[in-house]
Amino acid sequence: MQTYTVALGDRSYPIYIGTGLLSNVELILPHLPQKRVALITNEIVAPLYLEKFRGALEQAGVKVVQVVLPDGEKYKSWATLNTIYDALLASHCERGTSIVALGGGVVGDISGFAAATYQRGVPFIQVPTTLLAQVDSSIGGKTAINHPLGKNMIGAFYQPRVVVSDMQTLLSLPERELKAGLAEIIKHGLIRDESFFSWLEVNIERILAREMDALAHAVFRSCEIKGAVVVSDERELGERALLNFGHTFGHAIENEFGYGTWLHGEAVATGMALACDLSVQMGMLGKSDSDRVCKLLVRAGLPIEVKGVAPERLRALMSVDKKARDGKLHFILLERIGSARIRADVSPSALDRTLAQVF
Amino acid sequence: MQTYTVALGDRSYPIYIGTGLLSNVELILPHLPQKRVALITNEIVAPLYLEKFRGALEQAGVKVVQVVLPDGEKYKSWATLNTIYDALLASHCERGTSIVALGGGVVGDISGFAAATYQRGVPFIQVPTTLLAQVDSSIGGKTAINHPLGKNMIGAFYQPRVVVSDMQTLLSLPERELKAGLAEIIKHGLIRDESFFSWLEVNIERILAREMDALAHAVFRSCEIKGAVVVSDERELGERALLNFGHTFGHAIENEFGYGTWLHGEAVATGMALACDLSVQMGMLGKSDSDRVCKLLVRAGLPIEVKGVAPERLRALMSVDKKARDGKLHFILLERIGSARIRADVSPSALDRTLAQVF
Incomplete structure (x- = not known):
């Protein structure tokens, strides 16, 4: 495993890169203020990794609220964002609940914006499962949703607490997305x-x-x-x-x-x-x-x-x-x-x- | 005129308190990266102060896009926020366009959240016209909209560049709001x-x-x-x-x-x-x-x-x-x-x- 630290003062955070990291929740636990997370993923990633990842978290005593979004850039919208807010509020998620994004760029961007804006900001963790997300969207704190008049027009700069990039998740990635x-x-x-x-x-x-x-x-x-x-x-x-x-x-x-x-x-x-x-x-x-x-x-x-x-x-x-x-x-x-x-x-x-x- | 400075390091900003400040745009001009603002107010405040304030800005060479919102807490919603985004995008407002909130707490909170999230953040200026906004909501950078399941549940911490509180605007305030x-x-x-x-x-x-x-x-x-x-x-x-x-x-x-x-x-x-x-x-x-x-x-x-x-x-x-x-x-x-x-x-x-x- 390699570690790169994004050095942003009191908002610095580590990016862990390696194989089999999805089951190594020790990388995540130190960053949770409460043992409670909202785990956000999509319908493509869920059948592949949700059970395993969720199981590892729960075994470590973390309570998990899960939200499974539809797949695709067109769902990077206010309507989808609102389903996240609804789930967080319905589960009485508080400011100490961390939002964990398990998926590609769309999941990461919209989950990050939800984390930036739910109750004016809750801790955010990125677990990118696509190559694009691992090399780009999970780094640097850009979060956003699209607007009918423009891509990423609504968003915030909001840094994650930790990024965990598991190379093994790339084995299930469609060829076109790898490219x-x-x-x-x-x-x-x-x-x-x-x-x-x-x-x-x-x-x-x-x-x-x-x-x-x-x-x-x-x-x-x-x-x-x-x-x-x-x-x-x-x-x-x-x-x-x-x-x-x-x-x-x-x-x-x-x-x-x-x-x-x-x-x-x-x-x-x-x-x-x-x-x-x-x-x-x-x-x-x-x-x-x-x-x-x-x-x-x-x-x-x-x-x-x-x-x-x-x-x-x-x-x-x-x-x-x-x-x-x-x-x-x-x-x-x-x-x-x-x-x-x-x-x-x-x-x-x-x-x-x-x-x-x-x- | 009195000045109180909110000392937040590189996000510090002055609050000017006095009478007749609405026509003194010199207080605002130094804080505009471009001579372009989106002026957001509501249907109650607009007939009272919009023309005067807008005129003073335009006389100083500032281009103004205006957005007049309906009045009331129930409009502190995603739908209203979206009318602001729509107006900003339709007018091709860029990251250097400042958002100016002219009004009470609802206008300030929703405009501030728009400023925090439009293109991941544009400069924000508060011109509070109610006592509540002058003594509370315009200070400290809390911005938000309401969610059907809770007040101010969606928002961001986002500091303004300057706050201008004109006591004369309180002369038109309904008795109940003053209290x-x-x-x-x-x-x-x-x-x-x-x-x-x-x-x-x-x-x-x-x-x-x-x-x-x-x-x-x-x-x-x-x-x-x-x-x-x-x-x-x-x-x-x-x-x-x-x-x-x-x-x-x-x-x-x-x-x-x-x-x-x-x-x-x-x-x-x-x-x-x-x-x-x-x-x-x-x-x-x-x-x-x-x-x-x-x-x-x-x-x-x-x-x-x-x-x-x-x-x-x-x-x-x-x-x-x-x-x-x-x-x-x-x-x-x-x-x-x-x-x-x-x-x-x-x-x-x-x-x-x-x-x-x-x-």
Whole structure:
């Protein structure tokens, strides 16, 4: 087992990464103010891991209220959130009751927002069971639900007390979701660490074959990279925005096709390909580096183009992105593999040339 | 004008108290990251102050998106909150747009929660126009909406950037609401400052006659007392709970009769009378002190008893109170006028004797 600590002063917390951690509740117990948790998962994860995890908690004397949500991004909504509030209130959960999220990004995001807002905040614990959640959404305290007018528009910054990432849960993950998680891992190499990107080029097949040590290294290194960025800029006033590389385009794609049609990681992969192209259009990045990125994305089984939407439509969707400031779109662009920068000066013509590839 | 600063490190903020401050937007401008605000008020306050306040902002070059909510505690709901989100998104409000609450406690609480959660947090400014909001809800960063199963059950701790309390807005306040605000002022004397309580005994008629200097002193002293408690315990882990004196009973009363039938301050006044009685039953407080409290509440035009609800029903409602811990009710009781304590050891028989007065 490896441990990465997100160093945020009195809100610091450990991320445990290893195999078979789901039954090791000793990792969680020290973080519970009361031996009472609300365990939130979804209908896909429940039959796989709920009984085992719940049993381990109960054996340690923890009382468990369970909430099983429907599966899918479209349920990351107020209505679903309200079913969590209802269950917590119906069970008389108090401020000392911890909320534990067992599942992927949707479960983690909505459970985290419930924890941030139930009775103005209760302790929160993340047990991510998808690659995307382990390398991205469980790190850094972003919680949210979607609004009909935009993804993650309603949310809070709220750090968990502990994150437990069990690599064995990835064995049950559908192929497509594994690949989607890889998009964020690749992103971490792109924005901060060329050597990690190179390691991924060498080891991509081992990850796709779900070799435990390759997965654990990819997850741990992602936690280190994302964790360092989050620590330097918890509330996304500056550097943290680099983590949104590929996301301005990606969110627009997800918005256009409806949440869930494209997986988040797939939209981000295509978004990264477009952002690389825009970086080339802006004269920041060499064409060969852009090609190198696209090649790895394709080897990871990820899409790098989008069809069936007009360029003008994507542009309009991007303008409501949270990363907009003073009405100006800020793009995260690459200056080389391993180094990203925020640019507010993207010319309409450069963006046009990139969007011309969308059809 | 007087200034009290809530000293919360990098989240410190000033509370300005004076007359005619509504047109003095210089107090607000330094706190706006962009010259753009979403101004949230309600249908009662809008005809009185919206045009004047909005005009002053616009004259200073600030762009204003306005949202006028329906009036009343029953609109402190998810549905109303969603109308705020909708307006913000429809107007493409970004993270640099500040939310300004112009109104009473309901407007402040729901606007604050919108600010805490819109795009994971935007700057928030309070311009309270009721006595209750000026002496209580605008101080300390508690934001919330109600849930059908409980008041303020969904919320966040989120501090404003600045609070501007204009005493002149109290001239238009209905008599009943002025009195309800007085309940929290009296509470501040009771829990922390006997000399302020004595000052209130002497000056209660001047406050009821809305003499500006008496109002300003009562508001300022309340800000000092509540501010000091908040600074020592921002997230209500200990001492801040003292501010809930009278609220465990009070919330149960509000819950039973439906939000808005009793004003919050009226329920708190009756709750304080019951809490004083319970303090006497517990042998903590002399009967003469309890009588002295009730006498001032009555002089302030506030109720001190509740009819039409069974004692068992009130007890059940109290058990879902946020102040419950480990399933045990914690009561805030008085040991003398000017000093409150948290007690978790209230005997069922003592509580029975107090509730026997409810009929």
